[in-house]
Amino acid sequence: MSTRPTKDQLAAAQDTTIPDVIAPGLDVLFCGINPGLYSGVLKQHFARPGNRFWPALHAGGFTPRLYKPAEQEQLLDLRLGITNVVARTTARADELTNDELRxxxxxxxxxxxxxxxxxxxxVGITAYRTAFGFPKARVGPQEHRIDDTxxxxxxxxxxxxxxxxxxxxxxxxxxLRTASRDRRNR
Known part of the structure; x- marks a missing residue:
C-alpha cells in the first residue's frame, strides 16, 4: 500500500493482529506495547509516520541505514526481531486494560x-511496569530476566x-546496542 490508509481501513483494523518478526536466537527482540491501527492496516510494526522507532534503531547503531517499516523482515538478517506485549491493534495504547498488559x-x-x-x-516503560509487575522500573537494563534472556x-x-x-x-x-555487543563478544 503506497497511500495512507483510509478512515474505513483504519476502523476495520481495530482489534486485528500483525505477525511477529521473530526467529530463534536473536540478539535483540524488540517489543512494542501493541500495534496501532496504521500498523494493523499495513501489517507492519511501528508503521505510522512520525513513529521514531526506525530512526532510533538506526541512530542506535542496530541498522546500517534507516529502514522502512516495509523492510521489517530484513531485521532477522541482523539478528533482530519485533513483537508486542499485547497483540491486538488499537487506536491508542491507553485503550488496553491492565489485565491485558499482565x-x-x-x-x-x-x-x-x-x-x-x-x-x-x-519499548515503553509504563507497559513494562504493568506487564511484569515492576512499578518502580526505570528505562535501561533491568535486574529482571526471563531465564537467560x-x-x-x-x-x-x-x-x-x-x-x-x-x-x-x-x-x-x-x-542497548553496546550492551548487546558486549555480551555477544564474551
Whole structure:
C-alpha cells in the first residue's frame, strides 16, 4: 500500500493482529506495547509516520541505514526481531486494560522462553511496569530476566512521547546496542 490508509481501513483494523518478526536466537527482540491501527492496516510494526522507532534503531547503531517499516523482515538478517506485549491493534495504547498488559506479559515471557533471544527490549516503560509487575522500573537494563534472556526497557518512540527527543532515543537505543555487543563478544 503506497497511500495512507483510509478512515474505513483504519476502523476495520481495530482489534486485528500483525505477525511477529521473530526467529530463534536473536540478539535483540524488540517489543512494542501493541500495534496501532496504521500498523494493523499495513501489517507492519511501528508503521505510522512520525513513529521514531526506525530512526532510533538506526541512530542506535542496530541498522546500517534507516529502514522502512516495509523492510521489517530484513531485521532477522541482523539478528533482530519485533513483537508486542499485547497483540491486538488499537487506536491508542491507553485503550488496553491492565489485565491485558499482565496477560500479555505472561504470553511474552512464554515467547521469550521459546525463541531465547539474548535481550528482550520492551519499548515503553509504563507497559513494562504493568506487564511484569515492576512499578518502580526505570528505562535501561533491568535486574529482571526471563531465564537467560536479559531485559532492557527503552522509551516509547511514539511521536506523542515528548519527554524523549530523537537524539535521546538514539542514545538510549545505542546503550542497548553496546550492551548487546558486549555480551555477544564474551
Amino acid at each position: 496477560e500479555g506479559g505472561e504470553l511474552l515471557a512464554a515467547k521469550v522462553l521459546k525463541y531465547r533471544p539474548e535481550w528482550l527490549a520492551v 536479559h531485559v532492557w526497557v527503552l522509551p516509547n518512540p511514539s511521536g506523542l512521547n515528548a519527554h524523549w527527543t530523537p537524539t535521546g532515543l538514539g542514545e538510549e537505543f545505542g546503550r
